Amino acid sequence: MRTVEEHQAVVNALLPASPEETVPLAAAHGRVLARDVVARVPLPGFDNSAMDGYAARWAEVGGAGHSPVRLPVAEDIPAGRTDVVLLEPGTVHRIMTGAPLPPGADVVVPVESTDGGTDVVELRDCPPAGSHLRRAGEDIAAGTVALAAGAPLGASQLGLAAAVGATGLPVRRRPRVLVLSTGSELVAPGEELAPGQIYESNSTLLAAAVDEAGGLPRRLHFVPDDVDQFLATVRAELATADLLVTSGGVSAGAYEVVKDAFRTLGTVEFGKVAMQPGGPQGAGTVDGVPVITLPGNPVSAFVSFEVFVRPALRRALGHADPDRLRVPARLAGPLRSPAGRRQFLRGRYDGGVVSQVGGPGSHLVAHLARANCLVVVPEDVTGLPAGAEVDVVLIEGALR
Template structure:
């Protein structure tokens, strides 16, 4: 029997980083940047107005008050996108819009709310210092500055930043295409009627959603019955399009554990018992260089196995650090017990109060009990050498995706 760390090390030593792709910017959302992106010009590229108002020489309005406003001639309008070169002399003003380039000679912008809004002339009722409501060239980004680092997952702010520096395409590590397949004669599609001994298939839906949460592209395949020929045909079909394949069921010691039967001795796939609960039976290896993860069929075992083993591997395939779920230290709200020699991942509810975390274990911990997983927001990780911990003990807690 191998440890959790040994099995994860084997997996991470086998998966390869996906080759980079050149993608149009909007197609790159959710991918991981494979190159740093720099600004070719400063942002903003020119001094511009932060308000709708009037461009002025600050010294001209230094004495302006509500009771004694300063009146200035308005010599023109400057709008956003104006490509002409404009200027004002002392004693004059120009009406200016937000984002419009500051005219030469002006050193402040007066919001229209500080004036009477005049067209030919304007009365200014408040003084302002030089630089008032001016966005200076380069105050956001200087020319040559790296604005998004390699290794960053591209969300909306990063996409906007890359567009702002003039890039329409980027080189990225793509989101892994992960095919998820559940096996078992007893499984039926949700929405269909059940006969005695049958259950609705849930693992495929759960793990496909988990793939998306981990940054991949999930493809749930129809359930495969426990027939070796059907299972083998499924693998042959999916290897064409998959960057990774995740199966659930058929990996333990039963007479119809056909995934184990079909894959034993195929590629580099091996099957092991791992010192963990839930999720002891595990399989992993490469088929034609494609990682294949064979997870247990019990829903909680499958989900915990995904988070512990598959999620770090998908991150590594994207060029990211193969980190576990975000982990915090929390105080146990009650006594807990754990099986000797196994790393125990207990479902729990994590809360934050007065600067610290507390966690309560779920009442039921059976590997088939999906209800307690659906209501959990954390996994309490108890080491192999721990058999019992009293309330008040500090434990590591993995925060589940919300």
Template sequence: MISVEQHLDRILGTVKVIRPFEQGVLDAQGCILAEDVRARGSLPGFTNSAMDGYAVHARDVSSATPESPVVLPVVNDIAAGNTSALSLAQGQTMRIMTGAPMPHGADAVVPVEATDGGVVRVQIRERSVVGQHVRELGEDVEAGSVVLKRGTLVGPGQIALLAAAGVPRLRVVPRPRVVVISTGDELVDVGTTPAFGQIVDSNSLMLTAAVTAVGATPFRVGGIPDDARVLMQTLEGQLVRADAIITTGGVSMGAFDTVKEVLSRVGTMQFDKVAMRPGMPQGFGLLGEEQVPVFTLPGNPVSALVSFHVFVAPALRAMAGRPEPAYPPGYVPAVAAEPFTSVPGKMEFVRVVLEDDRARLAGGQGSHMLGALAAADALAVIPESVSAVQAGDPLECLPLLGREGQ
């Protein structure tokens, strides 16, 4: 039997960052930049108004007050999108809209709220200073400067910056494409009424959702029968579109554990008992010419999802260029709200509900209990050396993907 850390170290020491390629800026959402990105233009691209108001020479209105307004003639209107080069003489003003280019000579904008809103002549009731409500050329980003560094996660804000800076395409580490395969003669698809001895294939749906939640792209392959030939054909057929493959079921010690039977003979697959509960039977290795990582997870749904959080999610993040520290990644501190026991010699992952900084049991802890799994916010990680947790004891909790705050 090996430890959780040993199994995770083997996985993270094996998987590789996916080869970067060029993507359109919108398609790059959720990806990691593979190189620094430089702006093709300045932001703003021209000096413009930050307010609806009046473009002025600041010294013309330096004495303006509500009691003694300065009156100026309005000689033009400048709308956002104006492409004419305009000049403002001293002693005059132009009405200007937010985002419109400043006329040559003007060095401040008086907000419309500080005037009487005149269209021929305007009373300005507030003094201005040079630069007031003016966005200068390149004050945000200078052309040619690095706007985003290699390793940056591309989200909506980054996409806005890239688009504004004139960057239509960029090199990124793509989101891993992950094939999810569930196995077992007993499985039927969701929406089908199970006959006696059959169960709905919830695992492949659950793991597909988990793949999406971790930022990868899933491809679900529904229940594959416990047939070695069919399973091998399925695996070989999926390698062409897979950066990783996840299987669930068929990895324990049973007579019909087909996944273990088939994969033990190919690639670099290794099957181990991991000192953890739930999720003891685990397998991992590389398959095919492209050396595609394959994660074989237990068939019990809680065991499968715990295994995904502990082993698969860190690996997929690493493949996407988002490496994490060694276990436990992303844990949050809490204290036990109630006492409970744990199995000595195994790292235990207890489903808990987090209320502020207190963790209470989510319900029954059996590896088949989906009600408690759905109610849980996190997994409380109990070390191998601990056999009993008392109320008030400090805990490290791994938040579940897709729950609030994730």
């Protein structure tokens, strides 16, 4: 029986880094940066005003708080003006936020500290020298790294990329993931159920999980429990896939079509991992394409994806930190766990305390939908009292 870490290493080794491609900024949201992006320009690009007010020489206006100072307004400087002229002694320039600071100015007096004059202004107060100025390059200098490889590209990262002059970004191509659920008992949601049939849900669950991890999912539905037909169907679809993820057909019983079919090829290894849920696992290649086989119970499939597939996909995408956030938490109530297996229990995390959601059964989909974390119980722990500290893995998209 493999440890969790041993099987994680096997899965990680199957997925190399995705190829690099350059995409426009508008298409880069949610992607992962493949190479460092260097700032083409400094930010700010020039000395500018942080306030609407009056650019002045502090030596001339610094005493305005004790006695108002009246000076002529020699220039108006709106944002975007490019022909900014020297601030002559004995004058001020009316200036807008973001407008370039005139040479000679060393303070901006906010308009609220004046009478707002346009020809002559009365300054009634003055901040310290250097106030309300944004100096060129104080945010980032030209030629320095603006965004590091491995950074997920959210709104703020794309805003920075645009601000330093980038029009496109080098990212890792999203892996194309074929998602396959097996079982002759499976029926499409909405159809009439005959005795012994169930609605197929794993492909919906896993396709959404692939998408959230950054991959491009494609579902292949209802491959029947027939080895020859299964292999023919799968091999016909693999040419356009970077990874195949299956659910079901990997346990120790009869009619385990995934295990029976792939064992004939000799390129996929099956076994058990010391964890619950999700013990039966398989990994290998078919026609050179990585294959990861997950158990069929929905909770087992979800937990297995979280533990093995999601971090491997994110690593292939170049994420600097491919794992979910782990935090310590105190148990709201006692729990029990089987010896020799790492337990991943569904839980609700709130303010440093975690409550178990439902029992350990791998069929409890409604309980899974209400969970926002996985409670991790080590293999050598068989019970914990209320108040004990545990590690929890925060998962996203849970219902409240």
